[in-house]
Structures are given as structure tokens and as C-alpha cells.
Amino acid sequence: MLERLNDPELGQRMLKLVREKAVRAADRLGRPAVLMEVCGTHTTAISRSGLRSLFQGLVELRSGPGCPVCVTAAGDIETMIGLSRIPGVTVATFGDMLRVPGRDSSLERERAAGARIKIVYSPADALELAKNNPAAEVVFLGVGFETTAPLVALSIKQARDTGLNNFTVYSVHKIMPPALRSLLDSGGINVDGLILPGHVCAVTGSESFRFIGEDYGIPAIVTGFTLVDIIDSVNALLNKILSADSATSNNYRWVVKQEGNGEARRVLEECFYTGAAAWRGLGIIKDSGLMIKEELSSYDARNKFGLAASICDEPPGCRCGELLRGLIVPTDCGLFGCRCTPTLPVGPCMVSSEGACAAYYRYERGEVAK
Numbered sequence: 001m002l003e004r005l006n007d008p009e010l011g012q013r014m015l016k017l018v019r020e021k022a023v024r025a026a027d028r029l030g031r032p033a034v035l036m037e038v039c040g041t042h043t044t045a046i047s048r049s050g051l052r053s054l055f056q057g058l059v060e061l062r063s064g065p066g067c068p069v070c071v072t073a074a075g076d077i078e079t080m081i082g083l084s085r086i087p088g089v090t091v092a093t094f095g096d097m098l099r100v101p102g103r104d105s106s107l108e109r110e111r112a113a114g115a116r117i118k119i120v121y122s123p124a125d126a127l128e129l130a131k132n133n134p135a136a137e138v139v140f141l142g143v144g145f146e147t148t149a150p151l152v153a154l155s156i157k158q159a160r161d162t163g164l165n166n167f168t169v170y171s172v173h174k175i176m177p178p179a180l181r182s183l184l185d186s187g188g189i190n191v192d193g194l195i196l197p198g199h200v201c202a203v204t205g206s207e208s209f210r211f212i213g214e215d216y217g218i219p220a221i222v223t224g225f226t227l228v229d230i231i232d233s234v235n236a237l238l239n240k241i242l243s244a245d246s247a248t249s250n251n252y253r254w255v256v257k258q259e260g261n262g263e264a265r266r267v268l269e270e271c272f273y274t275g276a277a278a279w280r281g282l283g284i285i286k287d288s289g290l291m292i293k294e295e296l297s298s299y300d301a302r303n304k305f306g307l308a309a310s311i312c313d314e315p316p317g318c319r320c321g322e323l324l325r326g327l328i329v330p331t332d333c334g335l336f337g338c339r340c341t342p343t344l345p346v347g348p349c350m351v352s353s354e355g356a357c358a359a360y361y362r363y364e365r366g367e368v369a370k
Contacts, residue, residue: 040354205260
């Protein structure tokens with residue numbers, strides 16, 4: 001792991017320092033410190049780097065609801081599959097959504113059966129698809145947090161400004177602060193610190209997460225995605241635990257400002273309003289979803305196709321919901337690595353490139369087996 005650093009010797013000193021603090025924190029708490037990362041990119045980086053095993057017995061790194069594909073509710077997956085079956089509709093989606101299992105199908109299976117489903121890499125690609133196929137109704141699946149939602153908002157504005165009437169968005173975009181508040185209000189988790197998503201905070205600003213320390217007395221750190229960033233965030237959280245400092249701190253200041261990105265926030269406000277949204281594992285959370293405003297309803301797939309909310313149970317045996325709440329790690333699920341693999345996934349956490357199960361399966365199975 002340390003050979004990836006420009007100065008491995010410095011990395012060794014950093015790790016030694018952090019481990020010493022981890023020992024002191026564990027002594028104070030009477031158990032290993034539990035830190036939750038709230039970003040799928042952090043989850044993948046932690047698994048890939050081997051940090052979890054280096055801190056074993058001292059710091060427990062747990063994943064939270066930071067994978068946008070994973071937190072998309074089972075009912076919304078069913079609605080997306082239903083959309084692909086509507087005659088004349090072309091579904092445009094990011095690739096991670098394709099293989100998420102529904103009750104008895106998936107977008108991948110529907111495509112194999114003849115449905116018009118196109119993988120795109122940005123909302124702009126979906127707009128171009130609509131322009132080039134005027135006879136088709138192109139529906140873009142808007143999945144993601146505050147990081148990707150501004151680009152979707154811009155695509156809606158562009159469709160309106162150019163008079164493109166065969167483009168709509170099925171928005172299941174979600175925002176992170178209400179989800180964390182709901183998770184902490186539940187009282188079902190016991191975390192000593194949170195590693196916050198740097199890219200989300202670049203849009204929202206670090207100020208939007210100040211409530212974590214003020215209302216719950218839990219320290220939180222905004223950080224980036226390099227190995228050094230993550231080690232530094234663990235070090236900073238251990239410092240806060242040892243000094244009883246519960247403030248939210250920004251350790252990603254070259255990207256994240258206290259007030260966030262004003263232009264991105266403005267375009268979100270122009271196109272979306274917040275409403276109740278269903279999260280896999282967390283249920284219905286008030287004001288956590290981004291809904292398309294009434295004046296732009298002609299670009300809202302829910303409105304255009306009369307889509308009703310679907311309710312669907314989790315796949316039998318799948319524990320993705322508990323994983324997203326930080327209650328378990330992937331290997332606690334009896335399906336992990338046997339009935340549920342990246343080739344034949346049962347739940348979304350094994351599908352998405354940001355899913356905790358996929359990260360564990362790819363990078364940490366050898367460690368688990370030891």
C-alpha cells in the first residue's frame with residue numbers, strides 16, 4: 001500500500017502516528033473507534049488500499065449510505081424496469097444501473113429482451129440521443145447525489161430552452177444531509193466519527209454538515225479521496241475523539257468551501273424542490289429527494305407517463321439495507337461471495353462500482369479468508 005505514496009518512509013511515520021492515536025482512542029472508548037465513510041468512492045479507496053486491515057482491532061471503518069445506486073429504492077428499480085417496457089420509450093442510463101436486480105427482471109434483462117435501453121456517460125449524452133431520435137421518447141434515469149444533480153438540472157434547462165419535447169428525466173436524485181440526520185436519529189448505529197463526501201460537499205459546502213457535531217455530538221471530517229487524504233481524515237477524527245471535539249471540519253479546503261458552489265446550488269434550486277424520497281435501507285426520508293418543479297413538469301417522466309410510486313420488498317436474504325445503515329459489513333451477509341457475486345448479484349451493493357460488497361469482493365476477500 002505505502003509504495004503508492006511519493007514518500008513511503010513518510011507514509012510509515014504517518015501510519016505509526018495514527019496507530020498510536022488509535023490505541024489511545026480504543027483505550028478511552030473501551031473498544032475500537034467506529035468511523036463511517038459516507039461516500040462510495042471512499043469505500044472503494046479504503047478497500048483498494050488495504051487500510052481496513054492495517055487498523056484492524058483499533059479502528060473499524062464502516063460504510064454508510066454513500067452509494068447512489070445502492071440507496072435507490074427497490075420500488076424505483078421496478079418503476080425504471082416498467083419504463084423500459086413502454087412502447088416508444090428509450091431509457092438512457094448510467095451503466096451501474098443496468099444490472100441492479102428487480103423483483104423478476106433488470107434493465108439488462110429487458111434490453112436483452114428487446115427494450116431500447118442505452119448506456120450514457122452524462123445527461124448531455126441523453127440529450128443528444130433525444131435530438132438524434134425525434135420519434136423516440138428518451139427518458140434519462142437521474143440517479144445520484146448533489147454531485148451529479150446539477151448536470152441533470154442543466155440538461156432539463158437546455159431541453160426547455162431548445163424546445164426539445166421528447167426528453168424527460170425520472171429523478172431519484174437524493175441529498176445527503178437529511179439522510180444522515182435520519183440515520184443518526186434512528187439510534188440504531190454507534191459511530192464515533194464520520195468521513196464526509198468531498199464531492200458532495202464541493203456543491204453543498206461544509207456548512208451544510210455542521211449539524212452533525214452541533215446536534216449529535218459526533219465529529220465529522222470533509223476529505224478527499226487519495227490515500228493520504230483518508231489517512232489524514234482518520235488521524236483528524238482520532239484527534240477529535242481524544243480531545244472531545246465534535247465540530248465538523250473541512251480538510252479538503254482546496255476543493256470545498258464553507259458556502260459550497262453557488263452556481264451549482266442555484267441551478268439545483270431553479271429546477272428542483274425537495275420532497276420525501278424512498279431510500280433503500282432507510283425508508284422514506286422527508287425533504288431528501290430532488291423533485292422536478294411544476295413549471296418544468298413536461299420534462300418530468302413521472303408526470304408525462306403517469307408513473308405511480310412502486311413498493312417492493314428486498315430480495316430474500318439480501319442485507320444491503322443493513323449495510324447501508326452501517327449495522328453490518330458485507331461479510332456478515334450469508335449471500336456474500338456465494339449466492340451473491342458481481343457476476344450474479346442479488347443486491348445493488350454488489351453491482352455498483354461504489355458498492356461496499358463489490359469493493360470487499362474485489363479487494364478484501366483474501367484478507368477475510370485469512
